[in-house]
Amino acid sequence: MSNEIRSSTTTLAEMIAWLDQFAKERDWEKFHTPKNLSMSIAIEAAEIMELMQWTQGSEPIENTSNDSPIAEEIADVLAYLLRLASVLGIDPAQALALKIRKNAIKYPASVQPQE
Numbered sequence: 001m002s003n004e005i006r007s008s009t010t011t012l013a014e015m016i017a018w019l020d021q022f023a024k025e026r027d028w029e030k031f032h033t034p035k036n037l038s039m040s041i042a043i044e045a046a047e048i049m050e051l052m053q054w055t056q057g058s059e060p061i062e063n064t065s066n067d068s069p070i071a072e073e074i075a076d077v078l079a080y081l082l083r084l085a086s087v088l089g090i091d092p093a094q095a096l097a098l099k100i101r102k103n104a105i106k107y108p109a110s111v112q113p114q115e
């Protein structure tokens with residue numbers, strides 16, 4: 001399995017494989033319980049909020065490059081989220097598709113008036 005970073009063409013399955021391998025190589029699987037991973041997701045999400053703490057909220061985020069502080073925290077959340085899905089045997093793409101389908105029923109798009 002290659003860890004080649006191909007950016008937007010990288011699949012979720014490839015990212016999960018990277019993360020699983022990373023954890024296995026370091027013998028971290030024993031620490032990656034659903035409880036610990038769920039807590040880690042929330043902690044890393046709070047780190048995204050921390051970057052905007054004390055701002056007015058309307059000003060633009062100055063650095064949004066892929067190696068910016070906010071991108072690093074987004075990567076942290078994504079990594080723990082994908083590890084949790086992997087540990088639980090959940091396919092995140094299928095879970096998202098099912099959730100979007102449920103939300104489409106719950107929140108139907110309004111019919112746009114014809115001109």
Ligand SMILES: [Mg+2]
Nearest residue numbers: 044047073076
């Ligand atoms: Mg972090």
